[in-house]
Amino acid sequence: MxxxxxxxxxxxxxxxxxxxxxxxxxxxxxxxxxxxxxxxxxxxxxxxxxxxxxxxxxxxxxxxxxxxxxxxxxxxxxxxKQDYYEAMHALKVGSPPAPALDRKIQWCVISHAEHQKCDSLQIPRLECRRAESVEECIQKVMRREADAFAADGGQVYIAGKCGLVPVMVEQYIQQNCSYSGDNPAMNISVMCIEASSYHVVAVVRKGSGVTWSKLRGRKSCHTGLNRSAGWKVPDSVICGRTPNCTLYTFFSKGCAPGADPASNMCELCKGSGKAVGDESKCKASSAEIYYGFDGAFRCLAEKAGDVAFIKHTIVGDYTDGKGPEWAKQLKSDEFELICPGSPDETFKYSEFDKCKLASVPAHAVVTREDVRDDVVSILEAAQTSSDSMFKSVGERNLLFSDSTKCLQKYAKSLEEFLTKPYMDMIEKTYETGQGAPGIECVYDFLQ
Incomplete structure (x- = not known):
């Protein structure tokens, strides 16, 4: 053409x-x-x-x-996929009208708490739409029932296979954010040349006797099925291409929100805390108390599990009086890191440079190509006028990670954002047939 x-x-x-x-x-x-x-x-x-x-x-x-x-x-x-579907639809009813210049963006949230925060931000031209999981958000964005959401690297990979694109990236280092004038409260981001990242660590309770060499058969806490820190990285590091090895069989039981409710990876999940009839148990949203970075750490801190796979900053953020109510009594020196490079040793929680499992891409805002510019402009304007976009009340990491300092525009490809080593790691874990996404844009996966 x-x-x-x-x-x-x-x-x-x-x-x-x-x-x-x-x-x-x-x-x-x-x-x-x-x-x-x-x-x-x-x-x-x-x-x-x-x-x-x-x-x-x-x-x-x-x-x-x-x-x-x-x-x-x-x-x-x-x-x-949306492009093909719309092309066929246009043959029958004609091309859709051009979008209005002041069109609104529909932001996809996955819990009641996220919906409340989204509404409270009162961002001009942004409306909030509810889904039950990130995978449902992917479907809604593809069907134009929503326009954007924030996701971790493992979820960005799945969304990318369905034709969606990362357009803004969470930046966790204040110095890497650029500002309007001399006012650091005005977080206007420039183009992100190199995407932000974080380290994945395996955390245990100090004195528990758990080391990397004694990990098999233990109880595990995961941020969620198919999420980077909680699932993809430990699956790759522990099992790799080892025949018949999966996290389901390696650990005796665990909590990986989003897993099959009948599996051992939902046994430790707590749901919303109800005694009986709790439909939130093992849901991949904040309705499950043990979901996400804070949830996996809580699972470990409350002694439900023996090891938690989380982001390197979580222990410091949630201890010594800095965390939410359930974590007020926790001390940072009560936790240690373990890693395969030193299978019989433990390390201080702050020694993640010595003892980490991998470095992975930061969370990103995902959308369709046709609304990329609208999403970016609305979020860039919002973070200049709101000081609560990256703060959560009652729960943690609602909409965005609480450790985010600013959002940076990202215009490179999905492959450059995720990086080849990270994508190779993800695809290697899918070869085992375990933890495969419940949503597949199948002919992209088959090529």
């Missing part, structure tokens, strides 16, 4: 669009697993060959090599 010609083998650089592969369609209430099992009982050589019937592409494509079972939540828009 740029007026050039290319060799036929260069189709990836010279095409009119990407079309998803054929899919088996069923009623939304159908037993999809039963259908998948029934179809895949037929040998591939019979299923994908039409030669014996004198035709081509009979029922399935002759070039297919297998079928992949999709997550139950995969609807037509999610499968086709």
């Amino acid at each position: 740029d007026g050039t010609r290319k060799d036929v083998e260069q189709y990836k650089d010279c095409h009119l669009g990407k079309e998803p592969p054929r899919a088996v369609i069923a009623h939304k209430d159908a037993d999809s697993q039963r259908i998948y099992k029934a179809i895949t009982q037929v040998p591939d050589s019979d299923l994908f060959s039409s030669d014996a019937f004198g035709g081509k592409y009979l029922i399935f494509s002759d070039s297919a090599s297998g079928l992949v079972e999709l997550p139950k939540i995969t609807g037509s828009v999610l499968y086709l």
